[in-house]
Amino acid sequence: MGQPCVEFSTSILTQIVVILMMGELLAVLTGLLAGTLTGIVPGAGVLVAMIIATPLLMGFDIIQLLLFYMSLASMVQFTGTIPAVYLGIPGETNSLPAVVEGTKFTKRAKAKLAIGISALGSVLGSLIAVLITFVLISVLINHVSMFFANTLKFYLYVFIIIFCLTVYNRGNILVNAPLCLLGFALSMPGESDITPGFRYTFGMEDMQFGVPLITVLIGLLIVPTAFSMLKYDIKRNIDADHNIPFKYTFFYFIRKCIPSSLRGSVIGYLCGFVPGVSTVLATNASYSVEKKLSKKTPARLLVASETANNSGQFASMLPLLLIGIPITGSEVVLYSLLVDAGWSPFQFDRVDLNAEIIFKTIVPWFVFANLVGLLVAWPLAKKTLAILSLPTKYMVVVLVASMLILNSYLGYIDYRLGFYSVCLIVFVITGYFLKKYETIPLIFMFILGNEIEAVFLRQWLI
């Protein structure tokens, strides 16, 4: 009698596991697809991809959101190298060293070798990042309550503000300061983190729920991005490339690039924790160090920077995954989606659980995503690049239409369609005038403004 019952329970359990795995696989595959497209489309980035995918992400649970983001961000590090090397166009902001060193290979019709060693270095960088985390995780968990301290958050946010003021728009504070202020002002209406009731609603009921995030992101981030996409005149010189065997590439990497790759992994991992810049800093710091060590070896320079990129990407997710502090623009958007999905990382008793999620759920899929990345960015690089054969103007039209539909859909389900539409018009016009500038400081301050205000007030009171 007991046997069939056990079998029945096991079968149900198996089915539940299969369903959960399917949900996770769906999130990973969509993340990988989005990452492939984002990496090769010039000017696009993880942040833009997150915004475009919002309707899909709203239906995801917490684990699916984390897996989607992880797959997307990992894949972008792989595919961003393809246009950088073949076309001399940075797919992501952190692909600049790949542009400089990759084009040296392309001129000698050896782009495929550059792509291959970059992809191998990226996988190695990711695996080393996982290994370092595994060794250090218990130290992080034991000291995690210090991360809850208001003082720590205060200094972290001071750093982010200084970073926003001094890094973007060529460090022009006169441009960055008004952008930060505008972002902060937009974060004010609606509910505050420290005062009861609603504020700055100007008598509008719709304002009680604040300025819609999506309208700000579309108007002030996507619109300038779309204009920058129009600037590119993509010249394809793929056909001239030599066909270099995989075996040759693999042994070339083993013989010449391993030390650079290991150095890049460690430098990238450490830089990955720096708020706002993580992978950009990781790539450029590793590139600079390698330049001093292996001056005239483009392969080592390329591998060091690309390895650091992937290692830094994994490290940059840890503050968010462990203690709920987003440190990059795209993580801020992810954070807001996670909170909407019911995530509460600040729970005292959930840090162990967060660490468990990292190693039991995220890491296996992270390894899988890296293997797919290796495949897409190396043997399938030319086929991946064929997506760019679609004229840029059409891509922009598709992007604009998608954004309009997205805004209307989100406005409808938020019962504020009219308000969303008005905000979109206002921010698109503003975005047009800001098209020459990097608007990331504004986005940062808009999303984190309320939290920063609360942390600063508490620091003053304490």
Next chain:
Amino acid sequence: MKNIIIAIVLCCFASTTLAETITILNNGKVGGSFNARSQMYKDGLEARGFQVEFENIGKIGQAVKIFKETDKPTIMVYSTNQVYKQDLFHTQDNFVLLEYEQPMWICKTLDSLDKSGKVTVAHGKGYETDIIKKVLGTDIVLVPYKNSSAILNGILAGDVDAAVNNQGKSLKYEASGQGTCEASSVLPVMQATVIGKNIDVKQMREVLLAVTYDDKFANYHSSRKLARPTASAEQELQNINQKQKGWKIN
């Protein structure tokens, strides 16, 4: 045979039309008490033959807006600490039941017990600060936090010497061994309720009261040490209208 088939089909249609449809506005987020309670009411109503349309709103403000505008039979879990902020009060027309009530607690860190000078006190952004001063004295520095989880983290991280928090988070803090907590008889009491619209509130009260005695609900209440008052609907409403004044926003 033909008649039997027609009869079966008619029975199916009849059962479908007889099943009462009700909307539950889930105004809580996963992991929160509003969400957990909404889910349990959904399960309980479905088990009693209701057809439940479960709408995940996630934000209390948005849910209240929909509640005010809806013309469908709808219920929603609610609490007295929200009434002034949301401008939605318990009335004879919308009040269904008082599910439980819990006092506010005051926790103090072990280090602060001997402290001289100003004491820093964490509190929720919506709490009436004058009452806190009445309880803890005027020589305190009030430090506002977004919600009960943030208050708990603040006191655990050593940001503050004391905290005014709800029962669940206070018991959690006590369990960490870093300080002591006690229930306050002066601070306002938080009452968890259910409100409804476009329904027969008396009939719904009977059904939902039965739901709250289901195992799931009973475990939920006992594990959190939540007190369940037993009184008539009129007495409960009177009790709520009296105690909710403590949550008035200045």
